[in-house]
Amino acid sequence: MLSNLWKLFLVFFKIGLFSFGGGLAMVPLFITEFEKHGWMTRHEFFNVLSLAQMTPGAIAMNSSTYVGNHVAGVIGGIIATFSLAAPSVIIMLFMSRFLIKVKHHPAKIAIFKGLNPATIGLIAYAGIQIAHTTFFKNDYSVIHWKALVIFAAIFILQFMIKKVNPIFMIILAAGAGILLGS
Amino acid sequence: MKQSLTDKQTSNIHLQLFISFIKMGFFMFGGGYAMIPLLEKELIERRKWIDNDDLVEIISFSQMTPGTIAINAATHIGNTKGKVLGGIVASLGVIFPSLLVITIIFYTAGDHFDTPYIQNAFIGIRACLVAMICKSVYLMIRSANGKAIFYAILLLSVTGLMFGLNPIMIIIIGGALGILIWGNLFNNHKKSS
Numbered sequence: 001m002l003s004n005l006w007k008l009f010l011v012f013f014k015i016g017l018f019s020f021g022g023g024l025a026m027v028p029l030f031i032t033e034f035e036k037h038g039w040m041t042r043h044e045f046f047n048v049l050s051l052a053q054m055t056p057g058a059i060a061m062n063s064s065t066y067v068g069n070h071v072a073g074v075i076g077g078i079i080a081t082f083s084l085a086a087p088s089v090i091i092m093l094f095m096s097r098f099l100i101k102v103k104h105h106p107a108k109i110a111i112f113k114g115l116n117p118a119t120i121g122l123i124a125y126a127g128i129q130i131a132h133t134t135f136f137k138n139d140y141s142v143i144h145w146k147a148l149v150i151f152a153a154i155f156i157l158q159f160m161i162k163k164v165n166p167i168f169m170i171i172l173a174a175g176a177g178i179l180l181g182s
Numbered sequence: 183m184k185q186s187l188t189d190k191q192t193s194n195i196h197l198q199l200f201i202s203f204i205k206m207g208f209f210m211f212g213g214g215y216a217m218i219p220l221l222e223k224e225l226i227e228r229r230k231w232i233d234n235d236d237l238v239e240i241i242s243f244s245q246m247t248p249g250t251i252a253i254n255a256a257t258h259i260g261n262t263k264g265k266v267l268g269g270i271v272a273s274l275g276v277i278f279p280s281l282l283v284i285t286i287i288f289y290t291a292g293d294h295f296d297t298p299y300i301q302n303a304f305i306g307i308r309a310c311l312v313a314m315i316c317k318s319v320y321l322m323i324r325s326a327n328g329k330a331i332f333y334a335i336l337l338l339s340v341t342g343l344m345f346g347l348n349p350i351m352i353i354i355i356g357g358a359l360g361i362l363i364w365g366n367l368f369n370n371h372k373k374s375s
Binding site: 016017018019020026051052053054055056057058059060061062064065066069070074077078081082084085087088089091092093095096097099100106107109110111112113114115116117118119120121122123124125126127128130131133134135144146147148150151152154155158159163165166167169170172173174175176177178180181 | 205227314
């Protein structure tokens with residue numbers, strides 16, 4: 001039991017430390033480690049991953065809680081999740097202090113002037129990817145009209161009502177999804 | 183007396199950070215970028231802790247450090263507002279919903295979670311997410327108020343990603359272009375833009 005918890009800590013800390021570029025970038029690392037320790041096959045993990053995407057919270061955190069519970073119960077879930085987050089928090093605390101210190105440095109300002117449009121591009125592309133899987137099947141043969149209608153309604157709503165709350169829109173869209181059926 | 187007042191104010195900011203990030207954690211569906219509309223509402227509009235440009239800065243910064251974007255953003259915002267403890271409580275806030283919801287699902291539904299109801303609700307949520315990201319991107323572009331070169335880098339970024347370039351590569355190229363274009367490395371004129 002105790003050795004399982006220790007292993008969970010080591011594996012999740014390592015993944016947290018060596019994965020750049022957000023939660024989905026961790027997936028290959030997860031699969032390799034879980035299969036190595038015999039915790040879960042990749043097919044079992046794909047089910048966990050779809051669950052993690054459909055539940056609130058960061059995808060990587062959700063997956064870690066699930067797998068931690070699967071390996072060593074509630075304590076396992078807590079240890080896996082905290083171990084995954086710990087390296088980010090520690091590194092980010094140092095980086096954040098540094099960023100605050102150089103906030104008005106000309107070189108930093110120049111770098112972030114270039115980073116700004118590059119990052120907006122990343123966000124736009126993330127939107128394109130979600131749109132792609134939400135509105136179409138792979139070969140564009142099937143169009144999900146229901147999703148398109150909800151998209152259009154929310155799109156118009158948020159420009160009409162300036163201060164509309166995103167939480168309200170999420171609940172509204174989820175309800176519309178259920179009501180319109182499949 | 184004065185000391186106890188400042189103590190109260192700092193513990194207050196920590197509580198606010200914790201509550202704000204728990205709230206966002208509970209409504210964050212579909213990965214780190216999905217958090218952006220929530221961050222805009224909670225941190226820019228409601229708390230007025232940051233502005234649109236800060237938000238883009240935080241996101242590019244979160245991309246450069248290991249780990250999930252949500253945790254990185256929470257740690258950085260928390261640290262800016264409430265020092266090290268602020269960074270820690272903000273991250274705990276983001277983690278808490280995952281721990282709670284997933285643990286409950288694990289002992290109740292297991293991985294037979296995707297009933298037709300949940301799937302239909304999720305289609306709605308994803309469609310909503312696309313609409314919200316559209317608006318976020320629009321707000322960020324408007325706030326940046328950039329010249330032609332800004333749009334050129336933006337276009338380069340999206341095109342690069344479409345051709346399979348790694349997001350970290352995009353960040354590095356963006357930063358390098360920033361230094362080259364706005365770094366005044368090759369001339370000594372003082373330019374404000």
